[in-house]
Amino acid sequence: GAPRGGGGGTGARAIAWRNPSERYGVIAKALHWAVAFLVAVQFATAALMAGACEGGARGPGPGEGLFLGTHRSVGLLLLALTAVRALWRWAAGLPHWAPGLPPWERELSRATDWALYRVLWLLPLSGLLQALGEGAEVGFFGLWELPGLAGAEPVLSRVGGVGHRLVAWALVAAVTVHLGLVVKHQWVD
DSSP: OOOOOOSTTSOOOOOOSSOOTTSOOHHHHHHHHHHHHHHHHHHHHHHHHHHHTTTGGGOOOTTHHHHHHHHHHHHHHHHHHHHHHHHHHHHHOOOOOOTTOOHHHHHHHHHHHHHHHHHHHHHHHHHHHHHHHTTOOEEETTTEEEOOOSSOOHHHHHHHHHHHHHHHHHHHHHHHHHHHHHHIIIIIO
16 A cells, blocks of 8 residues: 655655554564564574583583573563563554455464464463473563472473473464565565
């Protein structure tokens, strides 16, 4: 669609904080990219932790505590930011679909969006369940700590850990479909 806003024929667009009918606004875009960045940080810290833990019988490698603390803190931040993003989406509404978008693509987009929001909730919650089940305290960038359970609860830890890994793979799948739709929409169509 044609750009919205703009002043007196100059072709400049006014800053759209909320979502106008034909595109996402500045706040929605900022929240989207902040979440995308934090998800990338989470995968990077998870990979670094896996590398730090390759010591096997020798015990954890150097840096594991830093990576784990960062991973947990960013997970809590991601959980909060996803909540803010969902509230903003509800308050600001969504722009209209691109003209000519086929029904199958709309449905796939809706399903992918639904999946992304669910996994962005479930991933930090399952990680939190795993940590609390281990009896670990979960800190938030050294500012405060969520106390662990009085004792380790291996069942909670196991359920949280397995769930965390499965949901991480679901996130990879949903992001792959999302990126595929973006590529199709931006460069193929």
